[in-house]
Amino acid sequence: ETTTVAQSLRNETWYYWKVRALVNGRSSSSPIWRFRTAKSIPIVYRPADGATNQPTSLPFAWQPTTRSAGYHLQISTSDRFDSSFAVNDSTIKDTSITVSGLLHMTVYYWRVRGLTVAGPGEFTGTRVFVTGMALPSKPEVSAPGNNVALDSNTVAFVWNRSIPEV
DSSP: OOOOEEEEEETTEEEEOOOOOETTTTEEEEEOOEEEEEOOOOEEEESTTTTEEOOOOEEEEEETTTTEEEEEEEESSTTTOSSSSSEEEEEESSSEEEEEOOTTTEEEEEEEEETTTEOOOOOOOEEEEEEEOOOOOOOOOEOOTTTTOOOSOOOOOOEEEEOOOO
16 A cells, blocks of 8 residues: 655645656556545634633634634534524624623533535634623712701611612
8 A cells, every 4th residue: 555645735625646656668557536625714813712700791812714604603502503592693794793792601602604605614612601690880979968968967868779680
């Protein structure tokens, strides 16, 4: 068996090959075969894998892939991506998108793949991030009033209790 290695081939490209034997000026060729190199997988930038305390409106970004006309982003609360999608969008044309409306204190899994005329590429490896706790609402001060001169040296401070904004 004889082997040779071709390196630095282009992603998502069809190649044709055959082998020709030459002995004493006479030749014989194998049939022509073809193969296609792997589709490129995006390199993701953000959010970082394992990021915690993330806001509920969050930018996602990745490197463009060879020949991709668009991208498919999936964000799910399931690491199997079988249900519970926060985002399952295959209409993204750019290499970044800001996703809003994520839930507070939730573990999310995400991945992205390029889309070409030849079909979808492979998804990136699964990455994970966790959103942070909701900020409390601003308390409303009731008393003493603003810029009020008091008749006593004893003051009762009154305000409405703040609640988490969920």
